[in-house]
Amino acid sequence: MSAHLRSTHVALLLALCLLLTAADARQTRASLGRRRLRASAPSPAPIPKPIKMTHEELCELLASAPPNASLLLAADPGVFSGVPEVRFLLENAKVEADKVGRSASCPSVAVGTLLGQPAIMGTTGIGPPAASACTAELLSCGAAIDMREVVWLGTSGWSPQPGGVLNADDCSEANPSTDVTRVGDICVSPFGEGWCFKASWTEQASGFPNQCFQPPVDPGPEADFLFGYCMFANASDASLALADELPADEELYWSEMQNGTGVAYGYDAAAPPKVRDYTECAEVASESFWSAHPWDAQARSFVAQLITTSGVANVTQRDVVAVSAMEARGFLTAIYNHNANAEVYLPHAIVRAASNLDSIMPVAPSPDEPGVWLAQPLINEDVSVGYAFAIGTSSSAVLNMFRLRCLDAGGSDAECAFKIVQ
């Protein structure tokens, strides 16, 4: 889940409105869709209760999945919002009541079919240690399972703009780009990084109170001799192909929604892009809450370094969005350990949808000092709306991939359809 969400001082609705007027329109469209859907859609499948299992029983459960099952994981078993982050997958899946387990490391693991295809849908618990422990437990069942791929999905706090609102290499003006992050935007990437760096207090704080400042770090996430795995820049062509297959087709999505609900959605295909790929975004995972423009600049420099190291593009922090969440480092540590030792490479990708922004304070130039930008007061934000919406859009990316695969395999429109009922 988003590293930022559970802060008691989460702020921002006004900043959101200032920066993201488009989000309002979309929220309205989404809630319109929801209202109609509530009236017309059939009740979703109930979510079965997990049965307590030993490690051996959990491995037997996984072994009961047909070969080539997709492993679909999210963090929150319902601790934060009351419903599991995989709820929309489970509501569209067929799962027998005795095929849902929980173990010491995994709060829920369901084996069934999703739009006709074998799927294992689980929650790991929130945060990198939980994500790592559960993912490693599932993969440790080894020969008992023969998975096609593993996809992580969840919510996240984003840079307000690609390249940030402020960028420390030119503090004379704000980023003139009008390309903004909107709640529900999706980042799909096989890469990820931890929030790993060594720096002193004076280095981190030396720019204060200037918001147009990038704190120096030495070294950063590349220093595995110091941090262990922290920069996950290796991905095979199979992982890149999976990431390419995942984005939701939004135009199709809203057009189908319109057919189903009769609402004329104002979806504008020329609006700023809402799905970002691995050449322009990645998750930077922390266990703590960070928010402010200097830390966004730092996180974007990590993302730019990650993408450039991976070889898929040469970018700077002026080009990218940092996606803040908690679990990439734990999840990817388990995957990288697995892939380093397994005979068959397991393709992987992470789908993160924006539930909120991480540089939440509006900024204005200092009247006294040129090039200095001051933080303005924070505004309170209702994150629950963004959180629910982001779970919906990240799930729609995964469900859309299953839908297209189902149609490719000759399934009928009805067999391959899915519904997201908020």
Ligand SMILES: *[C@@H]1O[C@H](CO)[C@@H](O)[C@H](O)[C@H]1NC(C)=O
């Ligand atoms: C698993 O899926 C892949 C990709 O569609 C396919 O190439 C492969 O033949 C499948 N393997 C099995 C055992 O079904």
Ligand SMILES: *[C@@H]1O[C@H](CO)[C@@H](O)[C@H](O)[C@H]1NC(C)=O
């Ligand atoms: C990433 O790939 C490089 C080059 O193939 C290899 O030296 C390195 O060990 C890999 N790192 C991880 C974490 O798998």
Ligand SMILES: *[C@@H]1O[C@H](CO)[C@@H](O)[C@H](O)[C@H]1NC(C)=O
């Ligand atoms: C929506 O309905 C129209 C008219 O029935 C149909 O031509 C179109 O293909 C449908 N669009 C989608 C995306 O299903």
Ligand SMILES: *[C@@H]1O[C@H](CO)[C@@H](O)[C@H](O)[C@H]1NC(C)=O
């Ligand atoms: C990135 O830059 C290097 C060095 O200029 C070049 O060799 C490489 O092909 C570039 N990679 C991409 C993906 O553009």
